Amino acid sequence: MVVLEIYSKCLPIKYKTYLISKATFFTLILRIISVIAPFVIVYNSRAFWLKQDSFYEQPSVHFRGEYIFGALTNVATSPIFCSNYPFLQKYAEFDRCPLVKVIEVTKNGDDKIDELQFSVTVDITELEIVSFYLILTLDYSLHTVCPMKMQSAIIVQNNGQSFTRDITLNAQLGLFQFEPLGCHQHKTNKRYNYPIVNEKEENTNKFDLSRILEEYNLRNVSTRLINEYMTQTPRKSSEFVLNLIIQYPIHHVYYTPGFWQEVKWAWIQFLSVFVIFLWFTERIIQYVFDNRLVPFYEVSPLKKTQ
């Protein structure tokens, strides 16, 4: 008949000694080391605390319908300024834009806008455009890891050639961050959800582009055009046409992880090193007590107590 080992259990052997003794001190030191040393090693090998993390997401971007087109011409008294901001209509005498077109295109049927086509036609009879800028305001929002909603902009600046009449700009919308995004999974970050062009008193009296750009540039999170490719067509015409084709790609977003994400990541690192230290310290303690290198007395269930 075959004999099988179907069950086994350990008999605990107790090693006892006084509080103030070599064995107590030795065991305590080793236990402390087994806990502290993994911390030191993990911390010094860097990235113990997860200070930032990142994710990829295609944002929901919508054109807010507000635009500003400004151009300097060869005639100082005839600048061109077109806008549909109500408070900027006081400069309507400089409005020479008879036609503005906007198409927002969804290419893959996921209900997210993938491309913005914008076109502005400027009547420049007898004038030559020296330089121009264009501001389009956007609603930008993220929904997955780090919900965020902000008002951002597409800003185009160009020192145009006087003979150019058609400019087509192909570009992509990029996300620019100074620092990781403050993030809460169930709370939408609306820190920058305010207008790019503020209807402040100082702006209404004299439209100040440099102030808008300065404020926008100081934002921690902003959108700007990347991978810009511009084609220009010289033409003698009374109209100047600026075409924009802007793609909205997937954005790489940096954010500050929450408390539990940091603790989870740190705990995994600590635990992986602690297990090794624990094994070593257990071996050392076992060696010391097996060889009776420190005084103690042993309580074994196999030996009858006197």
Place this chain on the structure above:
Amino acid sequence: MILFLLMVLHYVAMDPSTVTPVTETSTELTTTTPVSSSTMASVTSTQTPINHTSFDGDVDTCTCNLHRNICDLNCCCDKDCSLEDKNVFSHCVREINVMRYTSFCRYTDYIYINNTPYEWEVNQNGLFCIVKTNLPSKRAVQTHQAITSLEQSTLHKRDKYSWPDIEADRTELTSFANESFVYGSPIWILKNQVLQKFELADSFMTNACVIKRDIKYLENFRSVCIQTNLSEGNIHLQIETYFQNISVIKAPQFFNVSEISSCPKNVCLPIEVKECRENCAPLSPQTATTCQFYSTQFNCSNLAHKIIYNLYHNGTYGLTTVELLLHLKDLVHAPDHRFEFEQEFQVNFFWRDSTANYSQLLSGNPGYLLGKPVLVGTVNGSRIERNSSVFRENFLTFPASRSGLCVLNDDVHVVSEFGCSMLLRCGVRREIDAGNSTATELCRRIQTAIFEFWPLSSNLSAINRAFGAFGNANETVAEWVEALSAESPEAILNATYGNFTGDANDTLICGNVTATLKVDVFHARVAYRSLMRQRRIVGVTYSFGARKRATFTIRGGVLEWNVLIREELMFFDVTSKHVEKFADPPSFKIRLPYDFFYPFVKVDNSGGVPRLCYLVISFSIIGLLMPIRLSL
């Protein structure tokens, strides 16, 4: 199998590496003075014979030796260099492609130390290095066979990068072939008895007419470019260039090259020329392009501004009629200005029996395509009316701005594009004879003139405009969406009033004038039969801008007024979430036969009406039996 027989732990406390000059290098080695011990503390100056345990490689290779019988500078292994020559060296060119087995404790290399260019045996004294090996010497073997045939060279070129053959893809027909027309075949013309391809000017990189493009059968063509040369030699400005002594070959299969001079008119089609200014009419024999110089400027007349070829065809049987519409333009040009004259070239193909019918043009089938014009019509009872010969009566259009002024006619207008929101702005300038009209009448005439630029029907009592729900809407009302508006144009008109002011009543003040029209188009992507995401217009609203007060001046009984009008077209995507809904599961009605409880119920001819007592008894029995069955 042990690879390394012996690997000895070397440990050099002072210097990890030492070099030893090799005795059997060039002859000058024997004549050199040993390196001073002060500078060569780590170099063993003992000129011991080379140990066979070290790796010395191929001593005959000297890759930096690039001149025969001449000493190459800094090339320490060059046998042409004498010791004196080598004194001028600053370093030894280190050949990186030489196999140096640095894992050996001793190996050969060229090192230049203290103006002594020698071949040194390096004793690296590494922590681990190979002192001796019993492995047979190894050589890298690569077979390179000479290419002796073109096939082999082609084989070697496969999967390699090379210059593309720029002439490989010339599939265009360069010579006349008697083949039937298919889509994209070149069209041939006879010009001054010379057979040539039909080509028209186009721009390239710049906007100037610098190239010519082949006209292909059934491929519509359009190009806009400028002519920069105003001289008699520039034939492109002259209208005769486009039709004189030109006939178009009906189809290649009907044309015999040997009969060029006697080509019949049913094969070599003549061009029917029409000149167009306001309207198009057959070309008058007196019409010709002329340019004359008067004192300070050129006065040109009848320049070819738009050249439109309408080619009527009958499929593979080729062309049937060729029509040329020449839009002419007069020009005054001062020589001190740069000359630029814009020309537009068009080639349009039509089926032989087709006529211009805008109502037959679809903007999608069924769903709208992005960028296609929005279908409009006028509501008339249960039908939608569209004047098929007027573009603006079939599609949503807005006035275009020309030099700041609104222009709206069949040629000049801004066509709506589905999905494309627009902001339009232009000025309306008119002169009205004030006559005996009252101020209010004048103001209403101004408002009416503004309305004429907007997509409204002639009946101002309602908007009366309908928009095609799909891009293929027919005349049935059900396929159209009527525009909604909070107020009718007539109500706006009735609210408009005017007053004369000023000393001589020469100022007209109009109140409640609106100059802004907002058209909102609500569309959604819906499923249509087996098609998904078909764009459909679900609603259109009209709204008019704020009522404003405007002041005009009357001079000499004539009211000159100038109003800036605006149109705003906005598309709203109101697609609801797509939910797949399945049919309800089939319901089964399980009934017992009407006489199942026959003893307990009264069954009559109509199917039976249970008597209450029998029913109670029957259910009681069933209720009693059920536990018994379950307990079993």
